[in-house]
Amino acid sequence: MKNVLGLLCLLVIVIALAIIPLFGLRALVQDLFMVLCLLVLALNWNMLAGFAGLVSVGQQLFVGVGAYVMFAAAILWGLDPLTGGLIGGLVAMVLAVPVAFFVFRLNGAYFAIGTWAVAEIARLSFSQWRALGGGTGTALPRGAARDMPGVQLIRDVLGVSPAAAVDMLTYWLALGLVVAMLVASWMFLRSRMGLGLQAVRDNPVAARSVGVDPVRLKALVFLLTAFATGICGALIFIQTGRISPDSAFSVIDWTAFVIFIVVIGGIGTLPGPIIGVLVFYGLQSLLSDYGTVYLIVLGVLGIVVMLFARRGLWGAFTQWTGFDLLPLEHTPPKSAETGDRGKT
Amino acid sequence: MIWLDTLLQGLLLGGLYALFAAGLSLVFGIMRLVNLAHGDLIVLGAYVILGIGTAFGLNPFVAALIALPLMFLLGWVLQTVLLNRVLGDDILPPLLVTFGLSVVIQNALLEGFSADSRKLPVGPIEAESFSIGSVSIGVMPLVTFGSAILVILCLNWIFYRTALGRAFRATSDDAVTAQLMGIRPKRVFALATGIALVVATIAALYLGARANFDPSIGPARLLYAFEAVIIGGLGSLWGTLIGGLVIGVAQAFGAALNPEWQILAGHIAFVLILLVRPRGLFPRAYD
Numbered sequence: 001m002k003n004v005l006g007l008l009c010l011l012v013i014v015i016a017l018a019i020i021p022l023f024g025l026r027a028l029v030q031d032l033f034m035v036l037c038l039l040v041l042a043l044n045w046n047m048l049a050g051f052a053g054l055v056s057v058g059q060q061l062f063v064g065v066g067a068y069v070m071f072a073a074a075i076l077w078g079l080d081p082l083t084g085g086l087i088g089g090l091v092a093m094v095l096a097v098p099v100a101f102f103v104f105r106l107n108g109a110y111f112a113i114g115t116w117a118v119a120e121i122a123r124l125s126f127s128q129w130r131a132l133g134g135g136t137g138t139a140l141p142r143g144a145a146r147d148m149p150g151v152q153l154i155r156d157v158l159g160v161s162p163a164a165a166v167d168m169l170t171y172w173l174a175l176g177l178v179v180a181m182l183v184a185s186w187m188f189l190r191s192r193m194g195l196g197l198q199a200v201r202d203n204p205v206a207a208r209s210v211g212v213d214p215v216r217l218k219a220l221v222f223l224l225t226a227f228a229t230g231i232c233g234a235l236i237f238i239q240t241g242r243i244s245p246d247s248a249f250s251v252i253d254w255t256a257f258v259i260f261i262v263v264i265g266g267i268g269t270l271p272g273p274i275i276g277v278l279v280f281y282g283l284q285s286l287l288s289d290y291g292t293v294y295l296i297v298l299g300v301l302g303i304v305v306m307l308f309a310r311r312g313l314w315g316a317f318t319q320w321t322g323f324d325l326l327p328l329e330h331t332p333p334k335s336a337e338t339g340d341r342g343k344t
Numbered sequence: 345m346i347w348l349d350t351l352l353q354g355l356l357l358g359g360l361y362a363l364f365a366a367g368l369s370l371v372f373g374i375m376r377l378v379n380l381a382h383g384d385l386i387v388l389g390a391y392v393i394l395g396i397g398t399a400f401g402l403n404p405f406v407a408a409l410i411a412l413p414l415m416f417l418l419g420w421v422l423q424t425v426l427l428n429r430v431l432g433d434d435i436l437p438p439l440l441v442t443f444g445l446s447v448v449i450q451n452a453l454l455e456g457f458s459a460d461s462r463k464l465p466v467g468p469i470e471a472e473s474f475s476i477g478s479v480s481i482g483v484m485p486l487v488t489f490g491s492a493i494l495v496i497l498c499l500n501w502i503f504y505r506t507a508l509g510r511a512f513r514a515t516s517d518d519a520v521t522a523q524l525m526g527i528r529p530k531r532v533f534a535l536a537t538g539i540a541l542v543v544a545t546i547a548a549l550y551l552g553a554r555a556n557f558d559p560s561i562g563p564a565r566l567l568y569a570f571e572a573v574i575i576g577g578l579g580s581l582w583g584t585l586i587g588g589l590v591i592g593v594a595q596a597f598g599a600a601l602n603p604e605w606q607i608l609a610g611h612i613a614f615v616l617i618l619l620v621r622p623r624g625l626f627p628r629a630y631d
Contacts, residue, residue, distance in 0.1 A: 251563065293451075299446075
């Protein structure tokens with residue numbers, strides 16, 4: 001019963017978020033767009049670090065590749081940015097295969113540094129791509145974003161300016177991506193494979209002894225999160241309209257913030273990143289007048305959470321109240337002695 | 345001859361990277377702690393030297409002497425108060441705590457010293473050089489290189505010839521058994537981090553003397569340092585020196601081909617070596 005209530009709650013929140021653009025608050029829509037994108041990245045990183053035990057510091061690699069391929073598709077091949085974004089996600093996933101061959105040979109800390117080094121190589125290589133502006137970057141061609149499928153429809157129905165229609169479309173796509181990520185993560189984690197993954201995280205030796213192949217599962221998660229991260233990267237830069245190697249492969253924006261969001265909210269829990277992104281957005285808006293102070297607060301908060309509540313705010317909350325919005329546990333089968341067989 | 349010159353400049357640059365890496369290697373080797381704040385601690389050291397130097401009108405070399413015990417104390421406190429609490433089987437908590445520390449240090453420096461780039465004024469020695477045959481060698485890079493060798497020698501001496509070093513190695517191999525012998529791992533760790541920050545301060549002196557620095561350059565230095573540690577192999581200090589030299593030489597040759605390829609060449613050398621030897625060149629310890 002609690003589950004149904006929780007799901008209903010989530011549904012109401014999603015609908016509320018979906019109708020926000022209809023009230024024409026463009027600045028808010030743009031802010032929330034970034035929040036939703038960070039949430040997508042956070043959900044992906046949480047899958048990697050929280051469930052698959054892959055602590056990557058190089059997810060900006062896939063953000064950047066997704067975004068750059070989208071730009072290449074729009075500028076060099078004349079495709080519309082949405083198709084380009086999809087291709088960007090696919091290319092990010094394909095690229096994840098050789099990257100996985102390299103970084104999966106490394107363990108723990110070596111893995112973290114290895115992924116970071118690969119992302120740096122990509123940043124420096126993409127800044128050699130003269131057709132896309134080299135080190136200084138480039139902008140989407142005029143009108144490319146406005147010609148995306150769906151923009152005209154939004155304009156006709158709502159009668160808004162083209163720029164506002166682009167904002168709305170990217171916002172709804174980001175919201176859709178969040179919902180898709182949440183549903184996919186939940187279903188994956190509740191599946192046989194997800195169960196195996198969590199078993200590997202909790203006790204690798206025991207998991208292997210019952211026939212779970214950790215490397216295969218981890219590689220699968222690595223590829224799938226690369227795909228979603230790539231698409232999200234492309235979407236972010238459709239909305240931004242400008243790209244440069246430093247912004248697309250920024251370790252601060254696309255990995256550091258994301259790590260804080262997940263850690264503060266609760267690593268290894270599904271609602272954790274949602275809580276984390278709310279805290280992040282709140283801090284950013286509250287302290288925006290004080291320059292970099294919010295980063296210091298964010299850093300301190302991350303340290304405090306790691307010291308006193310390893311499972312973040314959401315983990316502390318569930319432990320305290322016993323309520324979980326998106327529980328991953330399976331109901332244990334009732335034991336035979338109590339005579340309750342068949343009721344589950 | 346241009347290649348010989350490039351090789352030499354690369355080796356000298358590698359000495360600086362080895363200095364960045366030596367403290368990290370020590371801490372990583374003893375307690376498997378991945379200190380993501382190491383680069384920012386080096387930058388912090390540079391600002392401390394700069395601050396002492398300007399406040400008392402001292403030469404950076406003298407100011408560094410005053411900074412050394414301060415940084416040792418900082419390392420000791422950091423380990424005792426913060427890092428000892430998160431060490432364990434799980435690598436995630438220390439990783440994230442030092443990551444948080446990195447962001448805090450970086451932005452605190454930004455608030456305190458602004459984003460302007462600074463330099464340590466070491467005086468006329470900065471521009472001096474001498475020539476051997478057709479290659480000319482700067483005095484400062486040579487002093488840096490010599491210091492790197494000296495630091496590694498000292499660390500090796502501590503590690504293999506003193507009671508403290510025995511405690512380091514024992515704790516690294518098996519912390520529980522070391523405790524049975526009357527060693528307190530947490531105290532040993534605090535001393536190790538203190539020593540690591542002393543080395544970081546020496547690195548900071550040469551970093552600030554060689555080029556401009558600002559609060560944001562820490563993470564890039566951390567990456568070079570970590571690559572050097574990993575290339576060298578876990579727990580091997582001479583390996584770390586070789587790792588630094590490999591990165592330095594790769595960067596110098598990359599820069600000789602095309603100035604934009606300098607950093608790229610260093611990272612690619614790292615990836616290539618790890619592809620062949622995933623544990624680095626001279627791993628001492630297995631984990």
